[in-house]
Amino acid sequence: MSKFFHTKSAAWLCALLLTSTTVGANTVTITDDQDYTEAGYSPVRVVKEASNETTFGPLTLNYYMQNNTAQALGKASRDQQLQNSQQTKDASNTKTVTTQTNTLPASNEKAPQNETSKPTGQIQLLPSFKNSSANTNADSAIFTGTAQPSVFQEARKYTFIDVPADYWAATSIAVMTNQELISGYSDNTFRPDKPITREEVASLFSNLISDESPIMLASSFKDITSDRWSANAIERVAQLNIISGYGDKTYRPERFMSRQEFAVVANNYIHYLGYTTEDLTTLDAIHYNDQKFIAPWAQDAVRELASLGFLHYQSRLLFSPEKYITRAEATEIMYRVTNSSSAVALREKILHQQIENKMITLVERTFGKGYIFRTHGAMFWQNNKLVAALKSEADAKKLGAALAFTKDKNLVNNVQVTIGNLTEIELGKLQTDVAYFYNQQEPTGSIIAVTPNKNASGLVLIVDELKADTIKAFTKKFGNKVEISLPTNNNPQL
Template sequence: TVTKANLMKGYSDGTFRPNQPMTREEVAALFNNITDDGTAAFLSSKFKDITSDRWSALAIESVARKNIISGYGDDTYKPEKYMSRQEFAVVADNYIHYLGYTTEDPTVLDNIAYGDQKFVAPWAQDAVRELAYLGFTNYAPGTLFNPEKYVTRAEAAEIAYRMTQTEQALAFHNTLFKQQVENKTANIIDKALGYGNDFTKFRQDGALFWEAGQLHASLTDQKKTDLVSKAITEAHDPQLDRTVVVSKGKLNQAQLEEYQSDAIALYQQKEPQGKILSISPNTDTSALLITVDSIQKSTLKAFKKKFHDNVFLQLPPEPLTKSDGNIQFPLPPRVNYYNDKQ
């Protein structure tokens, strides 16, 4: 629970008061506890209504400096003011982006719509949708979000619990880890190959994709492969040393994307009731491996005729439900990586 994890505290009378609205200073304390960065000194506050002797002063200043919570235009924080549900959503979303999370495909958020989504303030729309997409808030199409209602202590505790101690939290931190590795690798490749901060050029040189917990950087030219391999080694980054594999491959990102687009279209044409479960290149990027839930002989024949040995269809190694292992198409446009779903 969030109390055992010291994220939230009860009251001196032994109660938690779950239905009581959260104040802005209580929310600051919650997210300061979640970040747990060891900040222990209070010099001065950027808010004129926060003094050093206030119980929440350190927490408010800490989360404000991290841009997790902001004050008002008159340089006040209004610590005792209750926070609305949509305001809390923005704070929670600011927190995950403070950690370094990047929204992989903003268009996916457009599919999230509460029954009262139109009443969510414009400045909170993306945050409300993103928390729902990541599974940090309860969501089902048509359910109400009640954006202007005050967020209660119970609701805040539930979201904090989901963000820190659940399968959703584990999945989020796995995604965050992958993004960190991808971004560091992309920066190293950019410098090694002289792209000039234009990583889109890599689409013609190779491909990045995840396989069995490792990020594969495959390049079609041996000289460039050697340059990238040397640059990764010289970075002396333990995270990259454990995770990144550099090798020479056959197809580049642009070619793989073209095969993917054509393969999806052909499969949907031949198997209108079928579902694509996952897609990734093989380790030498000579072909795409597409896992589906059904394959007819005529579909295999059509794929062989169109793609020869560049695209292979396969059934999953063990039974999967319709909801297991799904991926989003198109692949994330952040840098157009090919991500496996683990």
């Protein structure tokens, strides 16, 4: 569980802003004898269905401008720019129109059979994503179609003779192939329904890692020789703990991978990117109809991928954990992990977690390890900044000075130290009381978002049902400690 108030409200709201996945609101349970001063106490998570609109916060936008691990847009879009530029020139008989493009030499070499191509060049970045529905795979328990970024609608798709345009995973296959993260076969087939092998999976994840692959001097697996096409990729992902071998020191590269095995590998990759699971108990709400048949070592991975929007989830849906995962299904999952709005939400959460961890270190350096921040103030995300609000003016000045002297510009640019009125523990207790009171006033209503106000003196609630009598009741009970309203287009929290 995260140390900060925002992980129970604001951060999840931020993630919901960025993902098209539907998340159900948790039920709030009130216990009168709850000890709110216990070290483990933290506020109730309150989340609701997300918007389809995807936006970039400054922190995330800066990341996409400097890194290419999201594989946001590859070689195909640059080829499309060249093609569009040429078409514009050919269409004009009176003048020449010049379109600036950011191009890199294209490779004409074909990858060996079964081999996944390596990404080349710099990745052009997406300013935003928009979602649209694709045809569903009626036989797949994992997917209901592709969340398609609008930019890819214009990009030239690589086509395979066995992947028709209306195939349920056509978009993800085209995009991932264009980005040179996965490839087809030398006979111009992709074989989407063929189970994917362990070495093909290793090659896919090796390509997703932006750093240059080191030269393999010796394999860790006794069944992998240096002349095997996938040897370097296998060794690379093994060293990064993304895919592991077997107890007998073999990798078994040609063995097919099951759905639950691939879920573990994909989840390992997410954590390799820097994601930290904040509270495993929140995953208990995810329960496929055959959940009990998922191996214990894969339970958390499957649930976490579903909660983050990378697996399609419905309570009565079968996951079929031991069924081999197909090349199309594996491509679809990793397309969602790298190119969908849910991928942007994940990156936002990772970046927020990194800023939070740096602030923990700064607080410990400033006040010592015995300083319990939640009893002195509150930390939460507001307007794309991590706010550290301390009740003591002396403490606020001391921490603010420490922040000013740090050389970490990323921390300085994304943190605001201020004076607040309530601590995290006090805000958490208030949030529980407010949620309970709202449920009494509006039995059929749900809380969409709950965040601290500007000076951490109270809470701001956004709800989906609100009568005039409820507003009066809240004012009478909580005074100016609680602001409650319906969502508006101008509300920055939505």
